[in-house]
Amino acid sequence: MEGGGKVVCVTGASGFIASWVVKLLLSRGYTVRATVRDLGDPTKTDHVLTLEGAKERVQLFKADLLEEGSFDAAIDGCEGVFHIASPVTMSSKDHQAELIDPAVNGTINVLTSCAKASSVKRVIVTSSTAAVVVREPGIGPDDTIDETCFSDPTACEKQKLWYSLSKTLAEEAAWRFAKENGIDMVTINPGLVIGPLLQPRLNFSAGIVLELINGKNPWNSRSYRFVDVRDVAYAHVKALEIPSASGRYIITGQISTIDDIEKVFREFFPELRIADKNEEKEVFPASYRVKLDKVKSFGLEFTPVAVSLRDTFLRLKEKGFL
Incomplete structure (x- = not known):
């Protein structure tokens, strides 16, 4: 196995993407040090601890993004670090x-712990894509x-896109710190990540799908770009395993129109009609081209969007959100 005997750290391990990264790492033989903010909250720990292989190869650590040095213990001794935690x-x-x-201080805190640990070979x-696509004039x-x-960042502020601003500033700070401290770093830049939830709580992107299932159009758009969480997890792990991996990696899907999305969900709700675009500004226009x-080059074969949407629906239903 690729990860047999290797120890890695995953920050924010209870989250949507992170718990899938932990699942994939375990299936490949890694030992995972998983950080969470609250070790006493079963909604943050149970779904991680019940993954196959977790009993033998997951160690939980308490760490807080805003607390300097709180990642030291989890990271020291790890070969690879996946910094996924961010609101x-x-x-x-x-x-x-x-x-x-x-986002910004937390990233620097994690990277500072990485710089202290001589064991760390690469940080992912x-x-x-929120740190990629916002500009003035907008992308067409x-x-x-x-x-x-x-x-x-100025366009993010002007448009009050605070999440985009947080991801942009955090990534810029990360590249600056990595360069100054000689850290081998790779970033993964996903689009709107959907797919089956492992965690019991509703995450942001699953909430978007839930709104679409309920006939709403949360981003006031005629089209969306989705990418499957399993593909995003795969890209993270390959970014660690492939020695030549470097720089940034955008991972997002093709454009899905409202009609495409309706078609998938009509299998479950024949009467579904998603609200049409109104006169207000689209939150995140999706009508640009993306080089993937x-x-x-990681050997990634994208999960079809219809499969991702269907699997998201089934898990939302299973977990009682529908």
């Missing part, structure tokens, strides 16, 4: 305290996005 919300009351500080940081259907594109050659 995801579009409706913060205090964007500085709720989004920007945990979960960023987002004739524009192509690739790994050289960074969101403009880099992530495809």
Whole structure:
């Protein structure tokens, strides 16, 4: 097995993407040090501890993004670190305290722990296409996005896209710190991640799918770009395992129109009609082209969007959200 005997750390291990990364790492033989904020909260720990192989090869550590040095113990002795923990919300009351500080300071705290640990060979940081696509003027259907594109913090502020701002500032700070401290770092920049939930709580992107199932159009868009959480987890692990991996990797799917999405969910709700686009501004227009050659070099075969949407629906129903 690729990870046999190797020890890695996953931050925010209870989260949607992170718990799938832990699951994949365990299936490949790794020992995982999983950090969570509250070791006493079963909604943050049970779904991680019941994964196959977890009993033997998962160690839980308490760590907080805003607490300096709190990741030291979990990271010391690890070969690879997956920094996935970061708040995801579009409706913060205090964007500085709720989004920007945990994203930026948390990333630097984790990287500082990595710099202290001589065992660490590579760090994989979960960023987002939110750190790629925001600019003025906005991106249009004739524009192509690739790994050289960074969101403009000024445009994020002007458009009050605080989540995008948090991911952009965090990634910029991470690259600066990695360069100054000689850290071998790779970032994964996913689009809107959907697929079956492992955790018991509703995460942000699953909430978007739930709204679509309920006939709402949360981003006021005629099209969305989804990517499967299992593909995103695979990209994370390959970014550690492939020695030549470097820089940023955008991972997102093809454009899915509202009609495409309705078609999948009508299997379960024949009468479904998703609200049409209104006069208000789209939150995240999806009508641009994306170069995916880099992530495809990992040998990734994308899960069809219909499968991802169907699997999301089935898990939402199983967990009582529908």
